Amino acid sequence: MRELQSMLGVSRSVVMGLITAGFVTPARGPRNAYRFAFQDVVLLRTALILREANIPPRKIVSALSRLREELPDDLPLTGMRVSAVGSEVAVRTGPAQWNALTGQLLLDFEVAEIRGDVVFLDSKPARKNVANQADEWYELAEQLLASDPGGAEHAYRRAIALSPQPFYAAYVDLGALLCEMEARCKDALHVLDEALAHFPEDSVLHFNRAVALEELGRLREAEASYVRCLELNPSYADAHHNLAILLEKRGDSQGLVRHLNAYRRLTV
Numbered sequence: 518m519r520e521l522q523s524m525l526g527v528s529r530s531v532v533m534g535l536i537t538a539g540f541v542t543p544a545r546g547p548r549n550a551y552r553f554a555f556q557d558v559v560l561l562r563t564a565l566i567l568r569e570a571n572i573p574p575r576k577i578v579s580a581l582s583r584l585r586e587e588l589p590d591d592l593p594l595t596g597m598r599v600s601a602v603g604s605e606v607a608v609r610t611g612p613a614q615w616n617a618l619t620g621q622l623l624l625d626f627e628v629a630e631i632r633g634d635v636v637f638l639d640s641k642p643a644r645k646n647v648a649n650q651a652d653e654w655y656e657l658a659e660q661l662l663a664s665d666p667g668g669a670e671h672a673y674r675r676a677i678a679l680s681p682q683p684f685y686a687a688y689v690d691l692g693a694l695l696c697e698m699e700a701r702c703k704d705a706l707h708v709l710d711e712a713l714a715h716f717p718e719d720s721v722l723h724f725n726r727a728v729a730l731e732e733l734g735r736l737r738e739a740e741a742s743y744v745r746c747l748e749l750n751p752s753y754a755d756a757h758h759n760l761a762i763l764l765e766k767r768g769d770s771q772g773l774v775r776h777l778n779a780y781r782r783l784t785v
Contacts, residue, residue, distance in 0.1 A: 555668030651680035688712035720750035754783040
C-alpha cells in the first residue's frame, strides 16, 4: 500500500476510496496486507487521471466498471487508451473509438497514437518528471517479478523508454528476466545488445549475453562473450566457472582446467 501511494502520489484514504468504489480487488498477503497486481495499478492510475480531468466520480466508476465487464479476460486496460473528452470517458482500442458508458462510437475527436502496451492520459509527461517516472516503473517491475513476469517485463521496458539516460539496472534485470522465461533468450539477447551499445565495457552485461548465447546453442559466440567478460573483470568467478564447463563441452581440457582452477581460487 505504501509503495502504491508513493507511486501514484496520493494518500491512503484516496487509494482506499478507489478500492471501496470497486475499481480493483487487490489480493491479500501476510498479515492481511494489500497486494496490488500490475492491472490494479493501471486501473487505479486511470481513475486518478480521469478524476484530475474533472470527470464526475460516479461517471468514472460506471465507465470503468462497464469497461472491465465488457473486455475479454486477456485485455483489461492493456493495449488501449482511456481519456477524457469533455465530460465523457472515451476509449480507443486499435482504430475503434467509443464512449465507455454508452458504447457509442466516437468519430470526431483526436486520440494520440498509442505508444507501448499501456498508455495513460499523461503519456507525454513534463520533462522534469520523466526521470521520476522511469524510477517508478523500475520499482514496479521489481515488485512484480515474482507474481507477474509479463507485467514486470512491461514495466522494465517503460522504465528504459522513459529514462532520460540509459537505464543500466533496468537493462540488466530485463535481460535476466527474459532469459529465465522459456523461449525468450533471443529477446534477452536483443535487450543485452542494446544495453552494450550504451555500456560496452560492462562485465555483467557481457556475462549475461554469454549465458543467453549458450542457451541458444551459439557456443562460439558465448565463449567470446565470457572471454570479454573476464578481460574486463578477471575476478568474475561465475564467468570462469561457466567458461570452464563450456570449454569441456568443446573438448578443450586445458581451458577447462585453467578456468576451473581460477574459479576455485576465487571462491575458496
